[in-house]
Amino acid sequence: MTALTEATRPGAGGRGLIDRLTRVRELGIVLALAALFGVTGAVNPSFLSVGSIRDILLNSAIVAMLAVGQTLVIVTRNVDLSISSIVGLTGFGGALVLADHPAVPIPVVIAGCVTLGAACGAINGLLVGMAKVPALVATLGTLYAFRGIDYAWAGGRQVNAADMPESFLALGSRSVLGVPLLALVTLTVLLAVGWMLRNLRSGRELYAIGSNPDAALLAGIRVRRRVMAAFVANGALAGLAGVMWAARFGTVDATVATGRELDVIAAVVVGGVAIFGGSGTVFGAALGALLLTGITSALAVLRVDALAQTAINGALLIAAIVLDRLLALRVAGTLRRRRYRDAR
Amino acid sequence: MDAVLALAEASKSFGAVRALREVSLRLVAGEAHALAGENGAGKSTLVKILSGVHRPDNGRILLDGAPVDFGRPADAQQAGVAVIYQEPTLFPDLSIVENIFMGRQPRTRFGRIDRTAMSEQARRLFARLGVHLDPEQAARGLSIADQQLVEIAKALSRDARVLIMDEPTAALSGNEVARLFGVVNALREQGCAVLFISHRLDEIFELCQRVTTLRDGTLVAEHLIADITPDDLVRRMVGRDLDALYPKQDSAPGEIALEVHRLTREGVFTDVSFQVRRGEIVALAGLVGAGRTEVVRTVFGIDRQDAGWVEVGGRRLRPASPTAAMAAGLALVPEDRRQQGLVMDLSIERNVALTGLADVRRGPLISRAAEHARARDWAVRLRLKFARLSDPVGVLSGGNQQKVVLAKWLARKPSVLIVDEPTRGIDVGTKAEVHRLLSELAVSGVAVLMVSSELPEVLGMADRVLVMHEGRLVAELPRDEATEESVMSAATGRTAA
The missing domain is CATH 3.40.50.300 (P-loop containing nucleotide triphosphate hydrolases)
Structure with missing residues (x-):
């Protein structure tokens, strides 16, 4: 024998709780949501009224949709800053077609916006996956480029609610069984994407890529194709969010959704998706969107200065990241002691 | 065929x-x-x-x-x-079973990953290999x-x-x-x-x-x-006859250079005490996971001890301070050279200079010439194989990378040199050179503490062998009493007092 190494370890029990806690990172955000609604509702019961909750759901639907898409990208250790511009482009484009060509059926307009968004996502995907431009830089570039196209297309024009068909605007305000339609659309997409990420090979491969890109290549994963697909899917969802924006707000111009990409990334990170990829779920991201929107509404109900809301959102973001980091350190310490125990 | x-x-x-x-x-x-x-x-x-x-x-x-x-x-x-x-x-974020089957997961007829089948296959594999790991556990850690x-x-x-x-x-x-x-x-x-x-x-x-x-x-x-x-x-x-693989020269131990007194880090190691004298090579042996690396990390101040202290040259070290340890004349060549020993993208000369930036400074600036001279000097002494000193260390072979780590620390002229698995993943030729170097250092009066999992290396190089078992020091064997049997039985806890 040439080496002194450890004898076979016995399997250990009693590790279930730690593992479950590390896996259910969404738990924290659910607690935060409960606290938010509990405290605000106690101070002002109208916050918990059906109308108020419906408003919160409606307001968070678009951000949550974008957060779902962004999660696909962030999980692969990339990021897409250009989504707000894609929303702007598709939202304005869709509204313009509806206003100028009322004969085009609404489903065609929606499909067109999704396709346009997917095309924008494909450009991002090509830059990141094929040309190997870091995602942060590539999508910062397309953030300006897509917005520029939007400005040129609009030429200063604004589309008003009066210009668009009633049936389209109704999509933005309709409720089914008391739940806003837009929230239902987001929920459907959320469930579908969440299921795919968990149960399909392609979904698991996105996590693998973000967790260790080199190992993903060695495992035979088609990394470029998968990263490309994540960007395309994100673009398509941003396109869908663009239509939702037009239907919800009615009045659109070339500046639609400017700056919203950071809200979305904040929601994703607050929702427990690791910013360096490899872990987190779309459910967490959607909950993050719901929490940030809920806080905005709660602060209004609590009569907190609107200007302070941004600062509070920022503090929350930092708190989420610090909490995540502390949890990671705790887990590392527990693993340390556990390994030691196992070694005995 | x-x-x-x-x-x-x-x-x-x-x-x-x-x-x-x-x-x-x-x-x-x-x-x-x-x-x-x-x-x-x-x-x-x-x-x-x-x-x-x-x-x-x-x-x-x-x-x-x-x-x-x-x-x-x-x-x-x-x-x-x-x-x-x-x-x-x-993939650190994914479970063991996902790691095994990534890209080839068994699927149901509808394309959904069949987790039950996947876990079952993993369990069978582990049974065949005699591995006791929970397939659902994350690979991290x-x-x-x-x-x-x-x-x-x-x-x-x-x-x-x-x-x-x-x-x-x-x-x-x-x-x-x-x-x-x-x-x-x-x-x-x-x-x-x-x-x-x-x-x-x-x-x-x-x-x-x-x-x-x-x-x-x-x-x-x-x-x-x-x-x-x-x-x-x-x-x-x-391609040549090898110098003896373990060219240990005898040297007379001098005064105590490093004293570790009842050092404890909870859940990792307990009550570890030992001394290393000038001119002596002391091996720290034990099974993987016995806590050897953790002890030297704490001695060097990377981790904080919960109890006990470390003395270098008779003076007690400030806990949890690598800076203090370095100032006292301690040097640590870590186990994992790629992660902890070197900055892979930096050049050979930059890496060598990292531990002694004060020595290559001219006023507030770093002198490239001094950096270069320092690296060239050590490259010759350690017989480093390289194209240019300005090449990134990442392009060197494992053995040569290890020489760069050694150069980086030896350039500080340490009084106590701690080496953790100094020849892991290194070829036979370079191994002998590293051994010769450690032996020469000891003869020149450096106190050497060597963590090693290779029994021949422990027996061939050490004046004294300390054996750890489950976080405790269980045996101290002088050179003539250290044999494969005595070290192994202590390491596996059979003679633990």
Whole structure:
């Protein structure tokens, strides 16, 4: 024998709780949501009224949709800053077609916006996956480029609610069984994407890529194709969010959704998706969107200065990241002691 | 017999370095083929060509006699080639079972991943390998040995026609190695072709039927194992007769340089006390996970102790301060040189200068000339093989990287040198050089504390052997009492007092 190494370890029990806690990172955000609604509702019961909750759901639907898409990208250790511009482009484009060509059926307009968004996502995907431009830089570039196209297309024009068909605007305000339609659309997409990420090979491969890109290549994963697909899917969802924006707000111009990409990334990170990829779920991201929107509404109900809301959102973001980091350190310490125990 | 997978006169260069020159190799069904050679001889390059990571500049890969082009690792995998790489390539965020089956998960008829079947297969694999790991546990936090076991399970799960193993046993215990060899032999008998790389010659002779030796990127010889002795093999690998592998010179121990008093870090190690004198080499032996690395990390101030203290030259060190440890004359050559020992993207000279920026400073600025001179001086003394001192250390072979780490610390003229696994993954030739250097340092009055898992190294180099078992120091053996049996029985807790 040439080496002194450890004898076979016995399997250990009693590790279930730690593992479950590390896996259910969404738990924290659910607690935060409960606290938010509990405290605000106690101070002002109208916050918990059906109308108020419906408003919160409606307001968070678009951000949550974008957060779902962004999660696909962030999980692969990339990021897409250009989504707000894609929303702007598709939202304005869709509204313009509806206003100028009322004969085009609404489903065609929606499909067109999704396709346009997917095309924008494909450009991002090509830059990141094929040309190997870091995602942060590539999508910062397309953030300006897509917005520029939007400005040129609009030429200063604004589309008003009066210009668009009633049936389209109704999509933005309709409720089914008391739940806003837009929230239902987001929920459907959320469930579908969440299921795919968990149960399909392609979904698991996105996590693998973000967790260790080199190992993903060695495992035979088609990394470029998968990263490309994540960007395309994100673009398509941003396109869908663009239509939702037009239907919800009615009045659109070339500046639609400017700056919203950071809200979305904040929601994703607050929702427990690791910013360096490899872990987190779309459910967490959607909950993050719901929490940030809920806080905005709660602060209004609590009569907190609107200007302070941004600062509070920022503090929350930092708190989420610090909490995540502390949890990671705790887990590392527990693993340390556990390994030691196992070694005995 | 026809080769399943063969390499025909393949060459590969990285920049100016010719890693492989017209090497041919035939892997035959039912045969285990060893690849021997020093670090930097081109073994890993050859593996990466056969696994589709690199494409050869010249020459061909033949699959069942027909030329193939492995453009990507996926191509090689589809051809039935499974590889266990030297460095574990796991996904830390994913569970062990997902790591094993990534990209090939069993699916139900509707394309959904069949988790039940996947877990079941993983359990069967682990049972076959005798591994006690929870397949649902995340890969993050696994010890190196466990990571390696997961890698092995991953490769075996592929039902490969060709199994390539690049140093699979580096972190494994005797038991685990025996299990692995049992499984590999079974596969081989079923007609799998095996390529095996190891620095442990006894493993080559135990497992393989044929051995190919590489030196400096060229093929030296191919032998049937039955036709060659270990000594011959070593001679072919290094191309010269080796100086004694353990050139330990006797030196008289001087005053106490390092004293560790009842050091404790909860859950890691308990009540560890020992002394190291000037001119002495003291080995810290024990099983992987016994807490040796953790002790030296705490001695050096990387981790904070919960109790006890460390004295260097009679003065107590401030806890948890590597700066204080360095100022007191302590140097630590860590276990993992890629992560902790070197900045891989920085040049050789920059890396050497890192520990002594004060010495290469001219006013507020760093003098490139002084940096260069310092590195050149040490490169000569340690017989470093390199193209230019301004090359990034990442391009050097493992043994030469280790020399750079040593240079970086020796340049500080430490009074106490702590080396953690100083020759892990290093070829025989460089190993002997590192040993010679440690011996010379001891003779010159440096106190050397060496953590090592290699028993021959411990027995060959140490004046005294300290043995750890489960976080406690269980034995202290002078050189003439330290034998394989005495060290091993202490390390496994059989003579623990």
